[in-house]
Amino acid sequence: MNCPMEDRRPAILVAYAAGELDRETASALERHLADCAACRPVAAGQAAVWKALDAWEAPSVSPDFDRRLYRRIDEGARLSWWERLTRPFRSMPLRQALPLTAVAGLLLMASLLLHRTGPTAPVASQHEVVGANQVESTLDDLDLLRQLSTADSAESGHPDAM
Numbered sequence: 001m002n003c004p005m006e007d008r009r010p011a012i013l014v015a016y017a018a019g020e021l022d023r024e025t026a027s028a029l030e031r032h033l034a035d036c037a038a039c040r041p042v043a044a045g046q047a048a049v050w051k052a053l054d055a056w057e058a059p060s061v062s063p064d065f066d067r068r069l070y071r072r073i074d075e076g077a078r079l080s081w082w083e084r085l086t087r088p089f090r091s092m093p094l095r096q097a098l099p100l101t102a103v104a105g106l107l108l109m110a111s112l113l114l115h116r117t118g119p120t121a122p123v124a125s126q127h128e129v130v131g132a133n134q135v136e137s138t139l140d141d142l143d144l145l146r147q148l149s150t151a152d153s154a155e156s157g158h159p160d161a162m
């Protein structure tokens with residue numbers, strides 16, 4: 001038998017683990033597995049998966065499952081739009097609900113801030129229009145103040161000594 005892994009036909013190993021091979025092919029594969037280090041781990045892995053699936057038992061459904069399911073569907077149909085909207089969050093633990101509330105609060109705050117800065121924007125642009133002349137006169141004023149303060153400190157000698 002050619003090596004399934006070298007031939008890139010690992011499906012035969014899956015079929016072997018599932019017990020889907022005929023006896024002749026299965027025994028040929030078993031002889032190959034005894035010698036091949038490439039196929040053995042794959043076959044072992046598949047066997048482990050099938051063993052786990054065999055051992056798994058589906059949880060049994062409670063006898064009144066259908067009745068409770070239909071009752072919940074009926075309740076859902078009678079809820080108002082608001083209850084339907086908030087229902088997924090009601091069963092959520094507080095630890096998960098808090099970050100959502102925080103995000104909602106931040107969004108609200110951001111929208112309020114954006115709304116607030118709206119009307120003040122034109123005031124800022126008025127300042128920009130006046131700006132050119134005002135900057136020049138302000139610079140003149142600052143220059144005058146600097147001259148005054150240097151003259152003042154020169155008169156009082158060393159201000160650090162005081």
Ligand SMILES: [Zn+2]
Pocket residue numbers: 002003004005006032036037038039040
């Ligand atoms: Zn092989």
